[in-house]
């Protein structure tokens with residue numbers, strides 16, 4: 001999970017309160033997006049979120065979304081439990097379908113948020129280079145450690161396939177090192193799992 005800074009809410013969501021109330025009242029079986037100036041709000045929001053994370057999943061940092069995993073908009077606080085927040089900009093995150101399916105309708109108020117003030121990967125996590133596992137930073141406070149644990153579990157960040165794809169990415173890191181070439185910020189955004197390189 002890489003830190004990102006959230007921009008101001010896009011204009012297309014200006015009716016978020018009204019839409020949230022309506023959604024709470026109707027509770028349709030399927031969630032729907034509205035239209036804004038003849039454009040799909042889903043498309044506009046997706047493009048905005050994409051630019052915030054450079055098309056990386058907000059939670060596992062998988063990249064590029066749309067190639068191996070589907071690009072989805074995740075409701076951080078699930079819309080089944082918090083229907084009024086269904087169109088609130090701060091509640092919307094770009095996510096891969098693997099993270100979205102793992103989390104499902106679960107939520108915990110201790111879950112880490114990549115755009116939160118004070119969030120940094122190294123504050124909460126470390127990487128085990130041999131296994132590709134993301135582990136809890138044991139130097140963190142007990143509360144931070146608990147938050148890290150909940151986050152790892154809720155997004156299933158240490159599944160076998162995820163660990164092995166991080167090992168592959170670490171090989172790339174060592175190749176860069178071997179060539180004595182640092183990774184510029186622009187290059188970083190073209191890589192999956194950017195936290196391995198910071």
Ligand SMILES: [Zn+2]
Pocket residue numbers: 057058059060061062095096097098099100
């Ligand atoms: Zn993901």
